[in-house]
Every structure is written in C-alpha cells, then in structure tokens.
Amino acid sequence: MQLTNNEIVKDFLNHLLGEGKSAVSVKNYKSDVAHFLAWAVLRLKSFGTYAENFLEITPFINHDFFGGYKSFMVENKTKIKTINRRLSTLRGFSRYLTSLQVLDLDFMEGIQNVGIGxxxxxxxxxxxxxxxxxxxxxxxxxxxxxxxxxxxxxxxxxxxxxxxxxxxxxxxxxxxxx
Structure with missing residues (x-):
C-alpha cells in the first residue's frame, strides 16, 4: 500500500476514532506523531540525511533511532507522563503501520516506558x-x-x-x- 505522509497519519487517526478513542485522545495522538516526525526530520538532518516526511524517514527507523528519541525527551526534561504517552502513541502507530504492511517490523518492540525512579x-x-x-x-x-x-x-x-x-x-x- 503506497500512502502519502498525510494519508498515513489521517488513516491512523481515523482508525483510532473507529476504535472508540475520544476526540481529545486522538488530538493527543496527532500531536505525538507530529512531534516525533519533526524530531526525526531534524535528527536525520544532523546526520546529513535529508528527509521531509514519514515515508522518507522509514528506511532509518530502528530500535536505536527510538532510543535516541526517548533519550532526547528525557534529556530535555519532558514530563514523564508526556514521554510515556508519546511512546504509547508510537507503539500504536507502529502496530498500525505493521498491520498495513507499510513497515516490515514493529519498530517500537522492546522500547520501554520511562520509570519514575x-x-x-x-x-x-x-x-x-x-x-x-x-x-x-x-x-x-x-x-x-x-x-x-x-x-x-x-x-x-x-x-x-x-x-x-x-x-x-x-x-x-x-x-x-x-
């Protein structure tokens, strides 16, 4: 299935609404995905790689990439609840993309929430x-x-x-x- 960046996110959000998620929850999901995508574009640019959207980012997505995202949020003192919500959003997004066969593997597998320790x-x-x-x-x-x-x-x-x-x-x- 070949979808554009906006179509992928819109379809994911519609999928969430179909699962009975509230409008407020879907708004948070949208914000969380947008935050990750913005970080990923900037992150790849810091390595000299030009990517503007999710489809261009997918070849670089792996467990270590998400470890970097998680570290970025921790180092920037993002609230733990916000970090964990974003990670949860990305777990759902990853499962959704895997079910559509946009991705071959669940890129969030093994990424744990941040502890309060x-x-x-x-x-x-x-x-x-x-x-x-x-x-x-x-x-x-x-x-x-x-x-x-x-x-x-x-x-x-x-x-x-x-x-x-x-x-x-x-x-x-x-x-x-x-």
Missing part, C-alpha cells in the same frame, strides 16, 4: 554540569534569560545525541568521522 549517578553529574553552565552564563557572562535558555537547550540536545554512542567501548561510531 531516581536518576542515575551519570544523570545527576550531567545535570550538575548543565546547572553550573547555566549559572556561569547568567552571572559571569551576563547572558539574557533567552540566550541562557537557548544555550542550555543546545547543550541538552548535544548530550542526548552523544548518549547514543558508547565511545569508551567503541560500540557506536560517531557520524562523519567525528
């Missing part, structure tokens, strides 16, 4: 560094609140990107020979 030592250390950087920008550099916010967002995005690579054990290779 305590942060790891590495997460605490990273947060401490980000907090000290924020303070340095505000006090020492006298940067505007908007500049501080943008810098911190950039740092978190970079950290989320680097979290996909195990540099010490050479399990992941950085793109473009970095």
């Amino acid at each position: 305590t942060p790891t030592k590495a997460q605490e250390k990273t947060q401490d560094i980000v907090d000290r950087f924020r303070e340095s920008l505000s006090k020492d550099k006298k940067a505007s609140p908007n500049t501080v916010k943008n810098y911190i967002s950039d740092v978190r995005n970079f950290l989320a990107w680097t979290s996909e690579f195990d540099i010490d054990n050479q399990k992941g290779k950085l793109p473009n020979g970095i």
Whole structure:
C-alpha cells in the first residue's frame, strides 16, 4: 500500500476514532506523531540525511533511532507522563503501520516506558554540569534569560545525541568521522 505522509497519519487517526478513542485522545495522538516526525526530520538532518516526511524517514527507523528519541525527551526534561504517552502513541502507530504492511517490523518492540525512579549517578553529574553552565552564563557572562535558555537547550540536545554512542567501548561510531 503506497500512502502519502498525510494519508498515513489521517488513516491512523481515523482508525483510532473507529476504535472508540475520544476526540481529545486522538488530538493527543496527532500531536505525538507530529512531534516525533519533526524530531526525526531534524535528527536525520544532523546526520546529513535529508528527509521531509514519514515515508522518507522509514528506511532509518530502528530500535536505536527510538532510543535516541526517548533519550532526547528525557534529556530535555519532558514530563514523564508526556514521554510515556508519546511512546504509547508510537507503539500504536507502529502496530498500525505493521498491520498495513507499510513497515516490515514493529519498530517500537522492546522500547520501554520511562520509570519514575531516581536518576542515575551519570544523570545527576550531567545535570550538575548543565546547572553550573547555566549559572556561569547568567552571572559571569551576563547572558539574557533567552540566550541562557537557548544555550542550555543546545547543550541538552548535544548530550542526548552523544548518549547514543558508547565511545569508551567503541560500540557506536560517531557520524562523519567525528
């Protein structure tokens, strides 16, 4: 079945309505899919790959790609309930696409929700560094609140990107020979 990007999302949303999901739930599903697609396009561009829609993204979709999306949301301090709702949406979207044979495999299989537990030592250390950087920008550099916010967002995005690579054990290779 060859569907356009908009048709795929619209059909998925109509499928949800047919399952009895409320209009508010379907609105959240639509927002969650749009958020993922926007992130995926930007993510692929950061690797030098040009993709504008879901059909162009599908060749790159795999378990690690979604691990990166999950890490991105965690590093950017998205609320846990929002992260888990988005992951749930993508599980449903993946199952739907698999049932239509748009995808060969369920790309969300094995992607777990974020727990509410305590942060790891590495997460605490990273947060401490980000907090000290924020303070340095505000006090020492006298940067505007908007500049501080943008810098911190950039740092978190970079950290989320680097979290996909195990540099010490050479399990992941950085793109473009970095």
